[in-house]
Amino acid sequence: MTVRITVLGCSGSVSGPDSPASGYLLTAPDTPPLVIDFGGGVLGALQRYADPGDVTVLLSHLHADHCLDLPGLFVWRRYHPNPPPGKGLMYGPRDTWARLAAASSPEGGELDDFKDIFDIRHWTDGEPVRIGSLEVLPRSVSHPTESYGMRFTDPSGAVLVYSGDTGICGSVVELARDADVFLCEASWTHAPDNRPPDVHLSGTEAGQIAAKAGVGELLLTHIPPWTSREDVISEAKAEFDGPVRAVVCGESFDVRRAR
Template sequence: MRLTVLGCSGSVSGPDSPASGYLLTGPEMTPTVIDFGPGVLGALQRHLDPGEVDVFLTHLHADHCLDLPGLLVWRRFHPNPPSGQAIVRGPTDTSLRIGNASAEVGGESDDWSDVIDMHVWKEGEPIEFAPGHTVTARRMFHPPEAYGLRITTASGRVLVYTGDTALCPAVFELAQGADVLLSEASWTHDPANRPEGVHLSGAEAGMIAAKAGVGELLLTHIPPWTSREDVIAEAKEQFSGAVHAVSPGEVIDID
């Protein structure tokens, strides 16, 4: 299985990166995009036909989902539209929220069931999304209904994506023993200068990696106003393993 970074800018799209979006590909696997923030649809076209993908959504903040109305346009109006429906897995009110964003008239909601087969995450329930590959969603500590994802390949390798979260017991449990931890790191570590219960600092991402015993820490969701170098340095102070901040277009082989 391979992870391709489509976008990794935190909270908003940045001058050189779309917002959150990560492409999973592999043999016998329907290409799957984890999160679908602004700019992701365009970046996805560099790699494959967007009509071929399924989608995992961690939560419904705009920077993680608001290119989905564009995906609906692609699937409905492309001259050679894909057959069938794309599977979207996400929080409880995904169909309503994306339908509102895609509606022709204010106060109405677009019924996307013509092109989307929607499934709501079930806490802690492993779901096989390709032969031998499973994804398990765990609820994180973030203002809306938000999930982190633990993806286990057929060979037993584990990729964990925190989504957006602050420190909580569930994020340590989610990350336990992961081969690769893709962790948000939105702040430098100054608790007095950031809201409680919203995001992780670089130091906190490093602490999770160390306590969970992960193999490699990949930092993401760094906003344009946060120093990448400072966040990386913080994480390295807490975690002695490999630490790297991802960039758009980067490819990480999980298996």
């Protein structure tokens, strides 16, 4: 069995007509199921593939489209007729507890102290952690809130990189260096004069990063319902001569060492 990523949701900024917002299930030998981001609709999609009570949650950042299905997971862990034993594990930015405690509050002005069901740990830029058989390296990327991309390496040396939400920055290029699979957001078509900098990538920029980093395969994600998938794909292909595709909800991809 190899490392496999299954797309639970890939719609950018909001949930779409055919997909939840951001969420990806990562499975690997001798490793608990990992869910990378947990946007609207992800909990329902996750139930097709894994027991939600078994998962470890890895959050790139705390914008709503990447985390706001987690209050539903809190209900699952607390009130399921057969609740999971012990606590789950969650990694995220420094304000993970405060932001999600407010989001899950049963009353205005209160906080839901969900430390009864999750052990919460914080990313440190450039400091790897080990989860099962995988090494996970978080790197701070360019986005208006504390945000991380992630590099996953298995014992064979196979590498998956997830950009998280980011603008162009050196850290995402270095994070993606020689990755076998690069799962990269591409929220806009390329028009630098009419969009804010340091928020998201265009298809052109995603392709440029993939080319600079020398990745094996580029998987585009986080495309909002109002952005043309075809245009984003065409932009990326014009910059990167390796395999390029835009993911869809329900797809799975194996990550194997190619070089």
